Amino acid sequence: MPTDEVPADETFRGPAPRPLTICVFCGARPGLRAGDAETARRLGRLIGSRGHRLLYGGGGSGLMGEVAWSAQHHGAPITGVIPTFLFERERGIAAPPQDTVLTTTMGERKTALLTRADAFVALPGGFGTLDEVLEVISLNQLKVLAKPIVLVDADGFWERFVALVRDLAHWGFINPGFGPHCSVTDSAEDALRCLEAYATEAAGRVAVEAERR
Numbered sequence: 001m002p003t004d005e006v007p008a009d010e011t012f013r014g015p016a017p018r019p020l021t022i023c024v025f026c027g028a029r030p031g032l033r034a035g036d037a038e039t040a041r042r043l044g045r046l047i048g049s050r051g052h053r054l055l056y057g058g059g060g061s062g063l064m065g066e067v068a069w070s071a072q073h074h075g076a077p078i079t080g081v082i083p084t085f086l087f088e089r090e091r092g093i094a095a096p097p098q099d100t101v102l103t104t105t106m107g108e109r110k111t112a113l114l115t116r117a118d119a120f121v122a123l124p125g126g127f128g129t130l131d132e133v134l135e136v137i138s139l140n141q142l143k144v145l146a147k148p149i150v151l152v153d154a155d156g157f158w159e160r161f162v163a164l165v166r167d168l169a170h171w172g173f174i175n176p177g178f179g180p181h182c183s184v185t186d187s188a189e190d191a192l193r194c195l196e197a198y199a200t201e202a203a204g205r206v207a208v209e210a211e212r213r
C-alpha cells in the first residue's frame, strides 16, 4: 500500500465552498519520476481533507493507486468506475474501499466518469490519461460539456502538450488556448484552489441569474 507522508498544507483557509466530485485522470503505472507519486498523494490528501469525493478509474496500480489510497486515508468517499474486464484483471492489485461502478466497455466508463464529475484533474499518465484529457477538452469545446479541467504540470509533464496546443492554434486548427474551462497549474494545491474558485464563481453566476428571473 502506498504511504502518504506528505506535509500538511497550511495555505488553505476555511472550508471548501461545497463538496465537489473530483475526477482524477492519471497513470495506471507509477512512472519513473518519484515526484509524480508524491504529487498524486498530495492531490488525494487534499481531496480528502477539503471534503471532496474522489471519482477515478477504480484501479489500485500506479499513480491511480497513490491518489486513491491517499484520498481514502484522508477521509474522502471514493467512486471507482471500471469496466468488468479490467476489474477481473486487477483483482490482485489492492485498491481502497470504494463504491464500484462496473461498466461493459471503456466508452461507457468514460461517459460515466464525465457525467458524474463536477471537475477534473489530470496528473501524469500514458495513453489512457491523454485520451481522457482530450475527451474532456474537446467536449468542452463543442459545448457538450462545461466542466473545469486542470492539468497539474508538476515537473513540466504537460509542457510539450501545452506547446502542441500552441502549435495547433498557430497552424489554424483551433482557437488560441484551451478554452474557458481548462487551466494548467504547477501543483496539486493550485489545482484544488482553482477548482474551488471555479465552483464558487459558478454558484455566484447561478445565484445572479436566479435573481434576474
Ligand SMILES: C/C(=C\CNc1ncnc2c1ncn2[C@@H]1O[C@H](COP(=O)(O)O)[C@@H](O)[C@H]1O)CO
Pocket: 024, 025, 026, 027, 028, 029, 056, 057, 058, 059, 060, 061, 064, 082, 086, 090, 124, 125, 126, 127, 128, 129, 130, 132
Ligand atoms: C497497466 C496496468 C493496469 C491497467 N489497469 C487500469 N485500471 C484502471 N483504469 C485504467 C487502467 N488502465 C488505464 N486505465 C484508465 O486510463 C487512465 C490511465 O491510463 P494510462 O494509460 O496509464 O494513462 C486512468 O485514468 C484510467 O481511467 C497495471 O500494469
